[in-house]
Amino acid sequence: MNLPDQLSRLKSLWTRTPEQTKRLSLLLVIFVALFLPLRSLLIPADFGEIGHYRASALEENAEQHIHYAGQTICFDCHDDIVHTRNQGYHRGLSCEMCHGPAAAHAEDPGMSQLRVPRDRGYCPLCHEYLASRPTGFPQIVSASHNPLKPCITCHNPHDPVPPETPRDCEACHAAIARTKAISHHVYIPCARCHETPEEHRVNPRMFRPSKPMNRDFCGECHYTDAAGSEVTQRVERDTHGARYVCWQCHYPHLPEAK
Amino acid sequence: MDILSTKKKSAPKYGRRKFVKNLFAMIASALVPGSLVAREKRSDKPVLTLANGYKPYDHNWGMGVDVNKCIGCGRCVEACKIENNVPRDPFFFRTWVERYRILEDGEAVVDSPNGGINSFKNGPGEKAIVRSFFVPKLCNHCDNPPCVQVCPVGATFKSPDGVILVEPDYCIGCRYCIQACPYGARFLHPETRTAEKCTFCYHRISKGLAPACVEACPTHARIFGEVDKKASPLQRFLRMNKIAILKPSLNTEPKVFYANLDMEVN
Numbered sequence: 001m002n003l004p005d006q007l008s009r010l011k012s013l014w015t016r017t018p019e020q021t022k023r024l025s026l027l028l029v030i031f032v033a034l035f036l037p038l039r040s041l042l043i044p045a046d047f048g049e050i051g052h053y054r055a056s057a058l059e060e061n062a063e064q065h066i067h068y069a070g071q072t073i074c075f076d077c078h079d080d081i082v083h084t085r086n087q088g089y090h091r092g093l094s095c096e097m098c099h100g101p102a103a104a105h106a107e108d109p110g111m112s113q114l115r116v117p118r119d120r121g122y123c124p125l126c127h128e129y130l131a132s133r134p135t136g137f138p139q140i141v142s143a144s145h146n147p148l149k150p151c152i153t154c155h156n157p158h159d160p161v162p163p164e165t166p167r168d169c170e171a172c173h174a175a176i177a178r179t180k181a182i183s184h185h186v187y188i189p190c191a192r193c194h195e196t197p198e199e200h201r202v203n204p205r206m207f208r209p210s211k212p213m214n215r216d217f218c219g220e221c222h223y224t225d226a227a228g229s230e231v232t233q234r235v236e237r238d239t240h241g242a243r244y245v246c247w248q249c250h251y252p253h254l255p256e257a258k
Numbered sequence: 259m260d261i262l263s264t265k266k267k268s269a270p271k272y273g274r275r276k277f278v279k280n281l282f283a284m285i286a287s288a289l290v291p292g293s294l295v296a297r298e299k300r301s302d303k304p305v306l307t308l309a310n311g312y313k314p315y316d317h318n319w320g321m322g323v324d325v326n327k328c329i330g331c332g333r334c335v336e337a338c339k340i341e342n343n344v345p346r347d348p349f350f351f352r353t354w355v356e357r358y359r360i361l362e363d364g365e366a367v368v369d370s371p372n373g374g375i376n377s378f379k380n381g382p383g384e385k386a387i388v389r390s391f392f393v394p395k396l397c398n399h400c401d402n403p404p405c406v407q408v409c410p411v412g413a414t415f416k417s418p419d420g421v422i423l424v425e426p427d428y429c430i431g432c433r434y435c436i437q438a439c440p441y442g443a444r445f446l447h448p449e450t451r452t453a454e455k456c457t458f459c460y461h462r463i464s465k466g467l468a469p470a471c472v473e474a475c476p477t478h479a480r481i482f483g484e485v486d487k488k489a490s491p492l493q494r495f496l497r498m499n500k501i502a503i504l505k506p507s508l509n510t511e512p513k514v515f516y517a518n519l520d521m522e523v524n
Contacts, residue, residue, distance in 0.1 A: 053415035057425040064461035132390035
């Protein structure tokens with residue numbers, strides 16, 4: 001088929017097409033002609049480069065201003081204080097935890113001063129007694145713990161230790177002492193069951209008190225043939241839960257607990 | 259009979275030679291584009307370097323939270339608000355701390371006064387508490403994030419290093435993502451009227467710093483690091499602890515891992 005033939009066939013196709021289809025197709029052509037350039041104008045240039053988003057959005061998120069300077073930068077000027085802190089119980093804390101964001105101060109120490117929380121309100125954020133805090137975390141009841149005295153009069157926050165060696169066990173183990181006070185074991189001193197090295201008072205985690213490890217220890221009072229008061233609860237040595245150690249079922253600081 | 263046989267011999271419609279030729283052509287035409295596509299997929303991750311030299315494709319970030327270590331002091335909440343200019347009102351948090359108290363009768367009481375930013379107070383509860391603990395929460399940076407799926411304009415996305423980010427310039431504030439997040443980790447910024455969320459402090463991690471909450475935590479209850487690589491504090495955390503994630507049934511595959519998490523938490 002030659003070219004004029006093809007043209008004439010196209011012409012007849014056009015004349016045979018209904019009027020409304022012609023108008024619609026014209027509209028379609030206009031829509032496509034507008035849509036394609038508009039689309040390329042509206043969609044950002046780097047959209048879809050690495051995903052269904054603008055690649056430069058990563059850059060913009062990374063550009064945000066930094067407030068907290070980080071763990072290591074304080075050491076450059078305050079190495080003596082950092083050294084003191086590293087020896088004490090607060091060795092795991094970052095300086096900015098108490099002194100606040102330090103990026104501005106690190107850039108220009110003269111212009112920006114860091115906060116120094118000297119009042120009684122700050123330390124209890126961590127050290128106030130809360131039932132939900134994990135066992136062993138040092139806590140006080142600030143209402144009864146030297147009220148009106150700022151913490152730093154007795155404790156150095158860079159190397160916090162009790163100002164004097166605690167004399168009684170309940171200075172630290174208050175929860176246990178309170179529990180024992182309402183139990184039948186109230187008159188038994190802590191040292192009767194826990195052999196406590198003297199160093200435990202100054203270095204509690206390195207030198208730990210002992211714990212009774214066998215049934216016979218409790219049996220000294222509680223076996224049927226044991227000497228002692230008549231009111232003490234007695235159990236048979238061989239038949240009463242012989243497979244277990246006593247504390248697996250009974251809490252020694254409150255033995256009557258369910 | 260004779261006519262039929264000669265016809266067959268003289269004009270074979272589809273000879274063996276042609277069949278084998280076409281067969282090879284077909285196999286080749288399937289293999290060549292296939293192998294090209296496979297080679298493209300197998301080739302190394304795309305190289306993308308930000309202006310500060312950070313390479314997002316080299317990382318996959320995650321966070322570990324040890325519930326046993328959290329003391330509920332709220333310093334992470336404070337640090338996050340300062341670092342990211344989060345509004346101080348008590349409804350807007352990128353991270354917050356919840357206190358769980360499980361009572362005698364099995365009821366779990368959860369509270370988070372002002373996100374825990376001023377720590378907590380002992381309540382005058384009438385019932386005895388069986389156990390109690392704090393749970394820090396934040397965006398879980400899901401590997402399969404529902405919030406990204408629902409965004410109608412592609413303004414929130416999962417970055418190559420596994421962090422879920424928001425592009426405020428393109429966010430239209432429709433709040434679909436806030437509805438979609440099963441962890442309640444998103445909010446609408448009251449001034450910009452765009453969705454906001456934890457970014458793992460993207461501006462910090464891309465410069466080699468830890469997120470502000472990790473920096474501020476006094477008991478190291480929060481651990482930050484790589485999910486994939488072997489040498490990372492998070493890898494040690496995942497190895498040494500029994501790990502749980504929040505709402506595992508939703509298959510969001512969170513990248514915030516909890517250690518010593520109570521079964522009451524979700």
